[in-house]
Amino acid sequence: MVIPTWDQTLATLVACLDQTLRRLGGAPTYLLTDNAKTVTVEHVAGVPVRHPEMVAVGRHYGLKVETCVAYDPESKGGVEATVKLAKADLVPTACNLLPAYETFAELAGACERFGERTNAREHREARQVPLVRLAREREHLHVLPRAAHPRAWRGSPRQEGPDHQLGRGCATPPRLAGAASGSGAELKGEELVICGRGELGLEEVCRHRLSTPGNPRILDEHYPDHPGGRHVHAPKPQPRTAEEVAFCSIGDGAHRWLVEAAAAGASKLRRKMAHATQLAAALGPQRVDQALGLAAVAGRFDDDLPSILDHLASATPATDVVVADEAHSVQPGTGSWGRLGQ
Numbered sequence: 001m002v003i004p005t006w007d008q009t010l011a012t013l014v015a016c017l018d019q020t021l022r023r024l025g026g027a028p029t030y031l032l033t034d035n036a037k038t039v040t041v042e043h044v045a046g047v048p049v050r051h052p053e054m055v056a057v058g059r060h061y062g063l064k065v066e067t068c069v070a071y072d073p074e075s076k077g078g079v080e081a082t083v084k085l086a087k088a089d090l091v092p093t094a095c096n097l098l099p100a101y102e103t104f105a106e107l108a109g110a111c112e113r114f115g116e117r118t119n120a121r122e123h124r125e126a127r128q129v130p131l132v133r134l135a136r137e138r139e140h141l142h143v144l145p146r147a148a149h150p151r152a153w154r155g156s157p158r159q160e161g162p163d164h165q166l167g168r169g170c171a172t173p174p175r176l177a178g179a180a181s182g183s184g185a186e187l188k189g190e191e192l193v194i195c196g197r198g199e200l201g202l203e204e205v206c207r208h209r210l211s212t213p214g215n216p217r218i219l220d221e222h223y224p225d226h227p228g229g230r231h232v233h234a235p236k237p238q239p240r241t242a243e244e245v246a247f248c249s250i251g252d253g254a255h256r257w258l259v260e261a262a263a264a265g266a267s268k269l270r271r272k273m274a275h276a277t278q279l280a281a282a283l284g285p286q287r288v289d290q291a292l293g294l295a296a297v298a299g300r301f302d303d304d305l306p307s308i309l310d311h312l313a314s315a316t317p318a319t320d321v322v323v324a325d326e327a328h329s330v331q332p333g334t335g336s337w338g339r340l341g342q
Contacts, residue, residue: 001115002086010054011151017057021144026143026144027142028063031058031066033065034076037051039054062142062145236259243274250277250289251289253290254289260301272303279309291309
C-alpha cells in the first residue's frame with residue numbers, strides 16, 4: 001500500500017497505519033519502520049528509545065513497533081527499498097516520463113492503482129501473487145480493535161451539524177452520516193479532506209475543492225432528498241390517522257401516488273385513498289400498489305384506478321408509460337416530403 005501524505009506528523013503516521021492494517025485484515029506480530037522522530041525519541045548508547053505514544057499505539061493494535069538498524073540491509077535496506085520502488089513508479093521524473101499531477105487526488109488515485117497492479121501479479125522471488133499469499137497469511141494475523149487509535153484523527157476536529165455540514169461548505173455523504181462526528185478536517189493542497197469512522201475504521205469521508213468565502217461548493221449526491229441540490233425538500237408521507245396508515249401501508253406506489261396527486265392539486269384525495277384501500281383489501285395490496293405507481297407516473301389522479309387494474313389484469317406486463325403531450329402524436333410525419341423531387 002502506498003498512501004500519499006502532506007506531512008509526517010504522528011497523527012498522520014497512526015492514521016496511515018490504521019488504514020493499512022484494516023486493508024490487510026489484521027495485525028502482524030511487529031511493525032518495522034524507520035527511526036523517525038515520531039517513532040524514536042532519541043538513541044542512548046545506540047539503543048533507540050521509543051516514542052511513548054507509539055508504544056501505546058502498538059498495544060492498541062496488538063503489535064510491537066520495531067525500528068531498523070543503521071547500515072543493516074535486512075532492516076534498514078528493507079524499509080528504504082519499499083520507498084524506493086514506490087517513488088520510482090509514482091514520482092514524475094525524466095526516467096519514467098510520468099506527467100505532473102494536477103491535483104493531490106490524482107496522486108492518491110495513482111498510488112491506489114499502483115497497489116492494485118503490484119499485488120495482483122506474481123512476485124519474482126516468491127513466485128506467488130501477493131493477494132493470494134495474503135489470504136493465507138490472514139489466518140496468522142491478530143484481530144484488530146473496532147475503533148481506530150485516538151491519535152489517528154488527522155487535521156482539526158470537526159463536529160457534524162444536524163444538516164450533515166462540517167463547515168467550509170463540506171457535508172458528509174448519507175452512508176456515513178453521523179460517523180464523521182469528532183473527525184478531522186485536513187487541507188491537502190487545493191482540497192479539504194474529511195476523515196471519519198467507516199466500515200474499515202478510519203477512512204476518507206469526503207473531499208471538497210476549496211472555494212472563496214461566501215461561495216461554498218455543494219455536492220448534490222450528499223443530499224439525495226434534495227433532487228436539485230438546493231431544491232425544495234421532497235415531502236414524505238407521514239400517516240397519522242387510521243385511514244392514512246391503511247393507505248400508505250399498500251406500498252411505495254401508494255406513497256408516490258399521494259405525493260404526485262397532492263403536487264398536482266387533485267381533489268377528493270381522502271375519498272380516493274379510501275377507495276384504493278378497499279380495492280387493496282379485495283384484490284391484494286401488490287396489484288393495487290402497482291396500479292397506483294403507474295397512475296402516479298402517468299399523472300392520472302381522477303377515478304382511473306379501476307380501469308388501470310383491469311388493464312393490468314388483461315394486458316401484458318407494463319413497460320414504458322407514455323404521457324400524452326405535444327411530443328407524442330398519432331399524426332403522420334412530413335419526413336417523406338423531403339424526398340420529393342429526388
